[in-house]
Amino acid sequence: MREIFLYLxxxxxxxxxxxxxxxxxxxxxxxxxxxxxxxxxxxxxxxRVPWIWVGLTLMGTAFFSLLAVLSMENVSxxxxxxxxxxxxxxxxxxxxxxxxxxPRRWAGVLLVCVGVALVVVGRx
Amino acid sequence: MKPSARLHFKTYLLISLMVIFGPxxxxxLGKGMKRIGPASTETLAQxxxxxxxxxxxxxxxxGIGSLITFFVAxxxxxxWADYSYVQPASAAAYGMVALLxxxxxxxxxxPTRWIGVMVICLGVLVVxxxxxxxxxxx
Numbered sequence: 001m002r003e004i005f006l007y008l009x010x011x012x013x014x015x016x017x018x019x020x021x022x023x024x025x026x027x028x029x030x031x032x033x034x035x036x037x038x039x040x041x042x043x044x045x046x047x048r049v050p051w052i053w054v055g056l057t058l059m060g061t062a063f064f065s066l067l068a069v070l071s072m073e074n075v076s077x078x079x080x081x082x083x084x085x086x087x088x089x090x091x092x093x094x095x096x097x098x099x100x101x102x103p104r105r106w107a108g109v110l111l112v113c114v115g116v117a118l119v120v121v122g123r124x
Numbered sequence: 125m126k127p128s129a130r131l132h133f134k135t136y137l138l139i140s141l142m143v144i145f146g147p148x149x150x151x152x153l154g155k156g157m158k159r160i161g162p163a164s165t166e167t168l169a170q171x172x173x174x175x176x177x178x179x180x181x182x183x184x185x186x187g188i189g190s191l192i193t194f195f196v197a198x199x200x201x202x203x204w205a206d207y208s209y210v211q212p213a214s215a216a217a218y219g220m221v222a223l224l225x226x227x228x229x230x231x232x233x234x235p236t237r238w239i240g241v242m243v244i245c246l247g248v249l250v251v252x253x254x255x256x257x258x259x260x261x262x
Contacts, residue, residue, distance in 0.1 A: 067153060067178060068163040075154035076225035076233050079147070080218055083244045086251055104250060111247030118240030 006069040007081055014062035015088035019096050020055030026097075027051065080119040086112045131204070138201040139213045146194035147220040151228055152187030158229075159183065212252030215245040 027049045028042070046052055069078055090109045093099040157163070160177050164170050178184055201210055222241045225231040233241075 067157055067184075070150075070154045071157035071160055071163045074225065074231045075151050075229060076222050076231045076237065078154070079150050079221040080237075080241055080244055083218060083248070086248065090251075104253075108247045108250030108252075111250060112244050113247075115240045115243030115245075115247055118243060119237050120240075122234045122236030122238075122240055 003069055003072060006065045007084075009065035010062050010069065010082055011085045011088050013058040013065065014082070015085045015092055017055045017058030017060075017062060018085075018089070019092045020051045020058060023097060024049040024051035024055060077119060077123070081116055083112050084116055135201060135205050138197045139210065141197040142194050142201070142210075143213060143216045143220055145190045145197065146214070146217045147224055149187045149190030149194060150221055151224040152183050152190060154225070155229060156181045156183035156187060212249050215248035215252065218244045218248070 024046065028046055033039075066078070066082070087109045090101050090105060094101045156178075160174070160181065163174055198210070218241050222233050222238065226233045
């Protein structure tokens with residue numbers, strides 16, 4: 001039960017964090033200048049967007065949840081299960097970022113879910 | 125070396141770094157946390173003790189270093205290569221994790237689990253070969 005809660009945190013907080021970071025970067029606008037000095041000037045602009053702080057907090061939560069679950073379960077189970085974040089990402093992209101998720105992308109997400117189910121069922 | 129050949133070389137090099145260091149980081153975190161033992165955080169003292177053991181584990185720091193290497197390679201390659209070109213490479217990472225867990229951590233990966241990992245790789249590849257941008261730039 002506790003492990004399921006931790007998986008939900010890894011997938012939910014991890015994907016939520018990435019979506020918030022993606023949203024923050026869309027507020028900042030497309031990065032066109034990749035010179036180190038330009039990237040350094042970008043940092044304060046990024047940090048002024050509240051979404052980045054929500055995103056970083058969520059990603060930190062996901063990282064420590066990953067550490068906790070790795071103390072209990074095998075890497076060969078944990079990492080494939082976290083692939084469910086592709087499903088969470090597609091849902092989040094559709095409803096949070098208003099992206100159009102194509103049928104092909106949904107098909108990929110479905111394959112990921114089937115694969116995760118096989119990995120979970122494939123315990124000894 | 126021609127500019128296009130150089131671009132290909134550095135793209136393949138960085139994607140190889142991603143596929144090696146991302147899974148390696150996870151495997152090292154797994155090894156470090158297994159050594160620390162099941163995480164118990166019922167009291168504040170237990171949580172602080174766990175945190176101190178995590179932060180003083182060399183294996184965990186090697187894992188964090190590997191994940192940072194992965195992340196830097198990922199950001200660098202995205203500065204010139206398309207996301208839709210780079211993202212499918214992350215599919216290989218799931219296979220690599222299973223291989224590393226099997227050979228480095230001696231975890232038993234059952235045939236069903238190998239098939240599951242391959243289906244996940246296929247799913248990630250299918251997700252990757254979809255248009256990377258479906259919204260209008262603001």
